[in-house]
Each structure stands twice: as structure tokens, then as C-alpha cells.
Amino acid sequence: MTGSPPPGFAPRTVRCPACGRPARYAPDNPWRPFCSARCKQVDLGAWASEAYRVPDPTPPTPGPETPPH
Numbered sequence: 001m002t003g004s005p006p007p008g009f010a011p012r013t014v015r016c017p018a019c020g021r022p023a024r025y026a027p028d029n030p031w032r033p034f035c036s037a038r039c040k041q042v043d044l045g046a047w048a049s050e051a052y053r054v055p056d057p058t059p060p061t062p063g064p065e066t067p068p069h
Helices: 037-048
Strands: 012-015 022-025
Touching: none
Parallel strands: none
Antiparallel strands: 012 022
16 A cells, blocks of 8 residues: 555545544545544544444343242
């Protein structure tokens, strides 16, 4: 990876997934698609804390009943 864009590549501006500000989607932005290192870290923290989850519609399976003591 050389850091130079491939032939025919036109840098563009996209919305930052974390804050919504404009972010340059090009090799000169090391945090792409984010606008800054902070937004990238905030997003990583959300993944690490499992804030992004797909809900599971299946009901939990009943576990084994514990015998009385």
C-alpha cells in the first residue's frame, strides 16, 4: 500500500458515522470514514461496550431446574 490513490480515484466528502460532520474519504485522512481520531475511538468504544447489537427475537430457552435442598 503506497498511500497514493489508485488511478481514477476521486476523493470525496462523506458524513462521519459518529458525529455527522463532513469527513474527507481519501488517503490523506488516516481516520476515514471518520472525521477525527476522537470519533474513531468513540465508535470503537461503542463496539467494545456492545452498544451496537442486533436484537435476538427468539425467547430464551429454559435452563435446567435446580432441585430443592
